[in-house]
Structure formats: C-alpha cells, structure tokens
Amino acid sequence: MHAHALLLHGATGDGLFEAAQAITQAWLCEATAPGAARPCGQCAACHLVAGGMHPDLHRLLPEDLRLQLGVLQAAEGEGGDADGNTKGKRKPSRQIRIDDVRAAIDWVATTSSRGRAKVVLIHPAETMNLQSANALLKTLEEPPRGARLLLTAAEPERLLPTVRSRCQVLRLPSPSADVARQWLQQRGLAQPDVLLAASSGRPLDALAMAAAGVDAERWAGLPAAVLQRQVAWLAGWSLPRVLDALQKLCHDGLALLAGGSPRFFPASCLKRPATVQALAAWSRDLAQVARRIDHPWNEGLLLDALLQRAQAAWAGQGPLSDTLQP
Numbered sequence: 134m135h136a137h138a139l140l141l142h143g144a145t146g147d148g149l150f151e152a153a154q155a156i157t158q159a160w161l162c163e164a165t166a167p168g169a170a171r172p173c174g175q176c177a178a179c180h181l182v183a184g185g186m187h188p189d190l191h192r193l194l195p196e197d198l199r200l201q202l203g204v205l206q207a208a209e210g211e212g213g214d215a216d217g218n219t220k221g222k223r224k225p226s227r228q229i230r231i232d233d234v235r236a237a238i239d240w241v242a243t244t245s246s247r248g249r250a251k252v253v254l255i256h257p258a259e260t261m262n263l264q265s266a267n268a269l270l271k272t273l274e275e276p277p278r279g280a281r282l283l284l285t286a287a288e289p290e291r292l293l294p295t296v297r298s299r300c301q302v303l304r305l306p307s308p309s310a311d312v313a314r315q316w317l318q319q320r321g322l323a324q325p326d327v328l329l330a331a332s333s334g335r336p337l338d339a340l341a342m343a344a345a346g347v348d349a350e351r352w353a354g355l356p357a358a359v360l361q362r363q364v365a366w367l368a369g370w371s372l373p374r375v376l377d378a379l380q381k382l383c384h385d386g387l388a389l390l391a392g393g394s395p396r397f398f399p400a401s402c403l404k405r406p407a408t409v410q411a412l413a414a415w416s417r418d419l420a421q422v423a424r425r426i427d428h429p430w431n432e433g434l435l436l437d438a439l440l441q442r443a444q445a446a447w448a449g450q451g452p453l454s455d456t457l458q459p
C-alpha cells in the first residue's frame with residue numbers, strides 16, 4: 134500500500150497507538166532480504182523507532198498524552214527550543230496545537246536522514262483543533278516527496294471532512310476473544326474473560342484496569358458491594374472509573390429487565406432490579422454526573438451519594454429528587 138496519507142480507524146483499547154507505531158516502523162524498516170517481513174524488528178531503523186530516536190519519524194501527540202505514553206518530542210529533532218520555553222508553566226495541553234502542526238509541516242519538507250521516508254504520526258487526529266487541522270490540509274493533499282502521514286482516530290466522524298477525504302482509511306480490526314484472552318493470560322491476568330467483558334472486549338483497557346487494581350474478583354464483586362453501599366470496595370478507584378462501572382451496572386440491570394443477558398458483569402453476580410422506570414431515571418442521573426465529571430467534587434461525599442442512588446434505583450425507588458451538586 135502506498136497511500137501518502139493513511140487514516141487508521143480503531144479503538145484505543147484495541148491498541149490503536151501501538152498499531153500506528155508498528156505501521157510507521159514498517160514504513161521506515163530497512164530490511165533488505167527479498168520478501169522480508171516489515172517491520173523486521175532487527176535492523177537499525179527498527180531499533181531507532183522502538184527507542185523513539187528515529188530521525189525520520191515525527192510523532193505529533195497532545196502534550197498530556199505524550200507525557201502519559203512517555204513519547205518524547207525533543208529526541209525527534211524538531212523545535213525543541215520552542216517547546217522548552219513553555220514547559221512547566223501550564224497544564225499539559227489536550228490538543229494538538231497549530232504551532233506543533235506547523236513545526237511538523239516544516240520538518241517533513243526537509244531531506245530524509247536515512248533515505249527511506251519522512252513519517253509524521255498524528256495521534257489521535259481528533260485532538261487537532263480546527264486551526265491545526267486546517268493548517269495540515271495542504272500537506273495532506275500534496276505531501277512533499279518522500280513524506281508519509283499516518284493519522285489515527287477512534288471517531289473519524291469528528292474529523293474535518295476535508296481531512297478525512299484526503300486520507301486512505303484503514304480499519305484496525307478488534308482482536309478475537311481468543312486472541313485477546315491469550316494475550317492477557319500471557320501477561321499474568323487471572324480470569325481474563327471477566328475483565329474483557331468489563332472493558333467491552335478491549336484487551337488494552339482490560340490490562341489497564343488490572344494495573345489500576347481492578348482485578349476480576351473486585352469487578353465481579355462490585356454489584357453486591359454497590360447495592361450494600363460498601364464505599365470501601367471502590368477504594369482507590371478514580372471517579373471516572375467509578376462512574377463508568379456504575380453506568381455499566383445500570384446497563385446490565387436494564388438488560389436483565391428486558392430479558393437479555395448482561396454484557397459487562399457475570400450474570401451470576403447480578404440480582405434482578407425492581408423496575409425499569411427507576412433504572413432509567415438512574416441512568417439519566419449518572420449521565421448528568423458524567424457530563425460534569427471535571428467539576429471539583431468532594432469525592433467521598435459524591436461516592437456515597439452515588440451508591441445510595443444505586444441502591445435506591447435497584448430497589449425500584451426514585452429518582453431521588455435532589456440533583457447532585459459539586
């Protein structure tokens with residue numbers, strides 16, 4: 134495939150970034166044997182990409198994600214000084230800013246160091262704001278000779294149509310349940326099926342859950358703990374994770390009432406809720422809190438209030454009349 138601009142569409146929890154890295158590595162791989170698999174993982178270029186030091190690879194990520202994934206930008210030889218000036222003064226940006234896009238465009242127009250290609254990886258492309266995306270259009274349409282661009286997106290419909298239409302779209306398939314289970318087992322996860330269901334079948338999300346201390350036992354015990362208002366069961370969970378778990382519990386309760394199977398929790402751990410009306414009201418309640426998740430909540434109070442509401446909703450009471458306020 135020799136599209137100059139590729140849009141990789143897939144789920145973060147399926148390894149979107151890892152797959153994008155592998156594609157850029159394949160583009161830059163210097164394996165010479167006829168019919169060699171690329172990336173070979175052995176050549177100098179492969180080692181440079183793996184170490185984040187390849188001079189012909191420029192990875193464009195929002196600052197907060199760069200810190201989270203340990204992706205260094207200065208090592209890649211572009212605009213290190215401009216970056217250095219702003220560090221430490223503000224919250225890490227969640228957007229890919231226009232200055233970063235302009236720096237990447239200037240960089241990609243220069244000569245390749247190792248002679249194969251100049252590659253820009255933009256992850257995830259949805260984090261480009263309107264200005265950034267507009268700045269990229271011309272380069273997407275007519276990339277300089279030897280330049281290749283790889284954009285990733287979990288929600289391509291959020292991209293500018295003009296960005297989308299200039300890219301060849303490649304869908305990253307979700308791994309099969311067997312492959313995902315095996316992969317998690319190799320990483321020492323007990324009862325991988327429980328955590329896979331908890332994370333909609335996405336192995337990287339399941340692994341992240343386990344790393345955050347949410348193992349299969351804690352997940353399966355959650356419905357009972359919530360309905361008994363045991364706040365301690367959720368000790369150490371972040372607020373977004375608690376909210377996500379409660380929304381999944383609510384979903385499964387509604388599924389049970391509709392005569393279906395639960396999707397996120399083992400059926401044996403769930404008891405049937407009382408009424409659809411109370412659960413539907415609870416679901417709206419949870420959605421409201423989720424929209425205001427960035428407010429400065431008193432986490433202890435909120436947690437207890439959330440469990441109280443869960444208990445009441447499951448018993449068919451409610452909705453509780455007051456609105457939760459930060």
Ligand SMILES: [Zn+2]
Binds near residue numbers: 162175176
């Ligand atoms: Zn290689």
